[in-house]
Amino acid sequence: MRHILDLYDSGVLRRALLEAVLVGALCGAVGAHVVLRRLPFFTITVAHATFPGIVLATIVGLSELVGGLLFVFGLIVAIYVVAGERRLDTSTTVGVALAGSFGLGVMLQSTQNGFSRDLTAILVGSVLTVQRHDVVTTFIVGMVVLCAVIAIHKELVYRAFDPQGAEAQGYRRVLDLVLLLAVGATVVATVPAVGTILAVALLSVPAMAARLVTRRVGTAMVVGAAYGAASSVLGLTASAEWNSAAGASIALASAALFVGTFIIVSARDQVSRHRVLPSVAHA
Amino acid sequence: MQRAILITLVLALLAGVVGVLVQLRELSFMSDALTHTVFPGVAIAFAAGQSLFVGALIAGAVSSVLLTVATRSKRIDQDSFLALLLAGLFSIGVVVISRHHTYSADLTTLLFGRLLAVDTLEVIETAAVALIALGVVVAMRKELLLRAFDEIGAEAMGYSLLCIDLAVNLVVALVVVAAARAVGTALVVAFLITPAATARLMCSTLTRLVATSVAVGAVGAWLGLVISYDTSIHQGWRLAPGATIVVVLTAIFAIVAMYQAVRTRAVGHETTSSSTT
Numbered sequence: 001m002r003h004i005l006d007l008y009d010s011g012v013l014r015r016a017l018l019e020a021v022l023v024g025a026l027c028g029a030v031g032a033h034v035v036l037r038r039l040p041f042f043t044i045t046v047a048h049a050t051f052p053g054i055v056l057a058t059i060v061g062l063s064e065l066v067g068g069l070l071f072v073f074g075l076i077v078a079i080y081v082v083a084g085e086r087r088l089d090t091s092t093t094v095g096v097a098l099a100g101s102f103g104l105g106v107m108l109q110s111t112q113n114g115f116s117r118d119l120t121a122i123l124v125g126s127v128l129t130v131q132r133h134d135v136v137t138t139f140i141v142g143m144v145v146l147c148a149v150i151a152i153h154k155e156l157v158y159r160a161f162d163p164q165g166a167e168a169q170g171y172r173r174v175l176d177l178v179l180l181l182a183v184g185a186t187v188v189a190t191v192p193a194v195g196t197i198l199a200v201a202l203l204s205v206p207a208m209a210a211r212l213v214t215r216r217v218g219t220a221m222v223v224g225a226a227y228g229a230a231s232s233v234l235g236l237t238a239s240a241e242w243n244s245a246a247g248a249s250i251a252l253a254s255a256a257l258f259v260g261t262f263i264i265v266s267a268r269d270q271v272s273r274h275r276v277l278p279s280v281a282h283a
Numbered sequence: 284m285q286r287a288i289l290i291t292l293v294l295a296l297l298a299g300v301v302g303v304l305v306q307l308r309e310l311s312f313m314s315d316a317l318t319h320t321v322f323p324g325v326a327i328a329f330a331a332g333q334s335l336f337v338g339a340l341i342a343g344a345v346s347s348v349l350l351t352v353a354t355r356s357k358r359i360d361q362d363s364f365l366a367l368l369l370a371g372l373f374s375i376g377v378v379v380i381s382r383h384h385t386y387s388a389d390l391t392t393l394l395f396g397r398l399l400a401v402d403t404l405e406v407i408e409t410a411a412v413a414l415i416a417l418g419v420v421v422a423m424r425k426e427l428l429l430r431a432f433d434e435i436g437a438e439a440m441g442y443s444l445l446c447i448d449l450a451v452n453l454v455v456a457l458v459v460v461a462a463a464r465a466v467g468t469a470l471v472v473a474f475l476i477t478p479a480a481t482a483r484l485m486c487s488t489l490t491r492l493v494a495t496s497v498a499v500g501a502v503g504a505w506l507g508l509v510i511s512y513d514t515s516i517h518q519g520w521r522l523a524p525g526a527t528i529v530v531v532l533t534a535i536f537a538i539v540a541m542y543q544a545v546r547t548r549a550v551g552h553e554t555t556s557s558s559t560t
Contacts, residue, residue, distance in 0.1 A: 040366035041312040082540060092480045095311030096536055099473030103529025106395060106470070110523035197319065201370030208363045245381035248374035255371040 012128060013240060019130045019138060020232035020250060023190045024202055026142040028228025030149060030186045031207030032220040033179055036160050040204045041091055042079075042180065045098035046187045047196035049075045052105035053188075059108065065137055068188040075101055076180050084173070125195030125247035127236065134192060141189040145182045152178060157217050194247035201251035202228055209258040212265045231257055284512065287398050290406050290465045291504040291528065294458075294474055297413040299497030300420060301458050302479030303489070304451060307431040312362060313350060314455050314475045316369040318468045320346035321459050322394075323376035325468065330379050336408055339463050343456035346372060351449045396467030398508075398524040405464050412461040416454045423450055428489070466525035473529040474500060481536045484543050503532035 034043055050068040057067020079097050083090045149156070152175065159166040159175055166175075183203070190199040206227035210220040234257070235250030242249075305314050324342020328335050346368075353368055354361045420427065429437045430447045438444055455475070462471040482495035507528030514520040 035360060035363050038360060038362045040362045041315065044312075044315060044366070044369075085544065087543070088480055088483055089306075089309050091309050091311040092306055092476060092483070095315065095472060095476035096480050096533065098315065099470065099477055099529055100533030100536070103470055103473055103526045103533060106523055106526035107530050110521055110526060197370055197373050200366055201374070204363050204366040205370065208359065208367065211363075243382070244378045245374075248377040248381065251370045251374040252378070255367060255374075258367065 013236075015130060015132070015135060016127045016246070017233065017236055019135050019193050020127050020236050020246075021229045022135065022138050022142060023193045024206070024228030024230075024232035024250070024254075025225040026138070026145065026186055026228070027190055027199070027202035028206035028210070028224035028226065028231075029146060029221040030183060031203045031205075031224050031228070032210065032217055033149065033156060033160075034183060034203050035207040035211055036157075036217060037179065039180075039183060040200060041098075042094050043183060043187060043203050044197070044200050045079070045094050045101070046072055046076065046184050047191060047199045048098055048105070049101040050188055050191045051196065052101050052108060055105050055108045055112070059112070064192070065141075065188065068191070069185065071101075072184045072188055073181060076184050077177070080177050080180065125191065125193050125198060127193045127246045127250075130193060138189045138193070141185055145185050145189075148178065148182050153218065160217075194250055198247040198251040201254055202231065205251075205254040205258050206231060209254075209261045212261050227254070227257055284399070284508075286401050286403065286406050287465075287524065288505065288508055290401055290409055291398070291508060292501055293406075293410050293413050294462050294465065295478070295500030295504045296497055297416060297461060298458055298471075298474035299478050299500040300417060300493055301454055302475045302477075302500075303482070303492045303496050304420065304427060304431075305455060305475055306479040306483055307428075308451060310451070310455065311472075311476050312365055313354070313452065314459070315472050316350055316365045317343070317346060317452070317456050318459050318471050319369045319373040320350065321456065321463065322468050323372050323379065325463065326376035326379045330382075336405075336460070336464065339460045340412075343460045344453065347452035347456040348449065351445070351452050354448070355445065394467050395470065395523065396463065396465050396525055398465050401465055409461045409465065412457050416457040416461070419450060419454050419457075423447070427451065466528070470525050470529050473532055477529075477532040477536050478503065481532075481539050484536075484539045499535060500532070503535055504528050507531040 034040060049072050053068040053071030054064045056062075056071060057064050060067070062070075075097055079093055082088070082093045155166070155171055155175055156179060158169075159171060167173075186203065187199050190202065194202060207220065207224040209227045210223035213223055214220050231254035232250055235253035236246055238244070238253065239246040239249035305311060321339050321342045324338040324340075324345075325335050326338075327342075328338025350365065350368060353364045356364055426437070426442060426447055427450075429440070430442070430444065430451075434444065437447070458475060459468060459471050462468075462474060466474070478496045478500035479492070481499045482492045485495055486492055507530070508524055510531065511522045511524040511527040514522050
């Protein structure tokens with residue numbers, strides 16, 4: 001135990017831990033909606049879309065955060081519009097956007113010399129190189145996103161469980177766009193720390209675990225945040241201990257927590273047969 | 284260059300056909316998940332100094348079984364389950380690679396392939412995998428279609444949905460494996476999804492869908508390669524060939540989508556939903 005604590009003596013690791021915990025908690029909370037509305041694939045697309053955004057920002061000379069946000073928001077609006085046409089199913093539209101934006105990123109990146117290190121950083125993250133201002137940015141973006149999601153919590157839950165009812169009461173489809181943009185902003189804030197694919201892990205796995213424990217969306221957000229933060233601590237410690245990629249270790253830690261929860265909940269279910277499990281609503 | 288054109292055309296043909304299937308069954312997310320879950324196989328083979336192709340084949344087979352079983356789970360939402368497997372397995376690949384010295388460069392090669400450096404053996408391997416995958420699709424076309432359009436009917440007629448789904452996912456995995464060396468696992472999705480989606484915007488009957496999808500894939504692949512080659516040789520602008528193909532495919536999709544949107548606005552009352560959903 002003493003040895004583990006010693007790992008965090010260095011300022012770099014402590015800052016990394018702070019960033020990872022912030023990101024984990026934010027993703028765990030927002031993830032409740034990602035799981036509820038079946039957005040994991042959308043999340044993957046958005047995560048990949050930060051890549052061309054960052055490359056473009058580097059070429060033009062904008063900050064990575066602004067570039068990522070602008071590109072991702074543009075793409076989300078495009079997906080929202082095309083999906084609204086209803087000729088293609090949504091997952092196909094999202095898939096085209098995924099492949100296209102990632103291809104664009106790789107193509108732009110190939111024109112720049114000596115950029116390939118950064119590509120790896122974007123793919124798998126580099127939580128150990130986060131700066132003070134990264135942590136502050138994550139915190140601010142996280143607060144804005146959480147405030148937005150909490151402010152329209154009631155409407156989002158209503159829309160999720162009864163889309164027709166919500167529409168009949170006059171709630172617009174724009175509500176979905178707000179949620180998608182919130183998920184987009186979360187991803188943009190998360191990618192520098194844990195990378196694209198692993199941002200997806202943090203946005204879905206802790207929330208899935210929370211879903212096993214509780215059936216209330218609000219509670220799931222809190223439990224998900226706790227799971228996300230715990231995954232970050234476990235994963236980062238393991239990564240420092242065994243010298244493995246930090247982002248990947250965090251993702252594996254969240255998967256391990258989920259599997260553990262699943263086994264415990266299933267065992268409990270076996271013991272008390274009559275108890276109804278909070279299973280996922282099949283929309 | 285000839286080998287590069289040959290291998291992308293083979294891929295366009297293969298992915299064009301399988302892509303229509305992916306689209307009928309709404310398996311876009313599944314195919315993306317497969318591209319990520321094949322990666323740890325490639326990574327482990329790389330770390331162990333074994334053939335990447337064999338590693339990819341094994342990982343493709345194992346993960347398509349895993350993903351098929353996962354999507355049948357009643358307890359957990361299937362999209363979330365896919366995300367879990369995708370991220371978990373991909374992370375295993377990254378962890379394996381990250382313990383290697385030349386980590387960064389290796390990862391890039393494995394993810395994006397080396398289209399211009401493919402050798403004859405790789406072209407043959409890709410063609411062989413493509414033949415097998417196409418063979419399965421052609422042999423099972425009746426069952427695959429029945430399953431896509433009438434799930435309950437298929438089950439009532441005594442077909443095992445599990446077996447059919449497994450076959451579909453195995454075929455998709457084979458496409459990913461076939462494409463892995465040339466365009467890399469990260470860009471296969473474009474070949475699988477975009478040409479078929481473009482075809483879907485233009486036509487509705489199955490034969491036309493397959494023909495259009497293959498044609499769009501082939502034209503996009505050829506055009507992308509030519510643009511990439513031309514800019515690199517004459518303009519001194521290096522454009523990665525695989526990625527350029529993807530961008531061209533996406534541009535074709537965007538142009539068709541815009542044309543369709545404008546046309547439906549112009550026609551006004553003509554419903555867009557003449558398609559089966």
